[in-house]
Amino acid sequence: MSFGRLVKEYSLHHQEENADLLEHFLENLEAANRSPHTTTAYRFGITDFLNFTLGLHRHVSEWLHFLNCQGLTPHSIAQRLSGLRSFFNFQN
Numbered sequence: 001m002s003f004g005r006l007v008k009e010y011s012l013h014h015q016e017e018n019a020d021l022l023e024h025f026l027e028n029l030e031a032a033n034r035s036p037h038t039t040t041a042y043r044f045g046i047t048d049f050l051n052f053t054l055g056l057h058r059h060v061s062e063w064l065h066f067l068n069c070q071g072l073t074p075h076s077i078a079q080r081l082s083g084l085r086s087f088f089n090f091q092n
Contacts, residue, residue, distance in 0.1 A: 018050040 022043065029039050050057060067077050 014050075014054060018047075022046055022050065 025046070026039055026043060029042065064077065064081075067080060072080075
């Protein structure tokens with residue numbers, strides 16, 4: 001069974017990569033006709049998160065990729081994410 005290719009190297013100079021990822025995401029929001037207020041709010045929130053995690057947000061993406069390669073259904077992956085959100089909310 002193939003597990004895909006996981007990223008093994010992380011750069012301490014993550015700002016440029018994060019900026020590109022964020023802009024691509026925001027362009028998709030605009031293309032989906034999301035409100036300018038939503039886009040602005042997402043920009044600030046996601047920028048804070050990306051700066052705080054120092055680019056380590058890739059771990060979440062890799063985990064989701066791993067779950068997908070394991071053959072989990074979208075519903076099962078959503079359940080895992082929901083559990084993770086609850087865990088982080090509990091930590092606050």
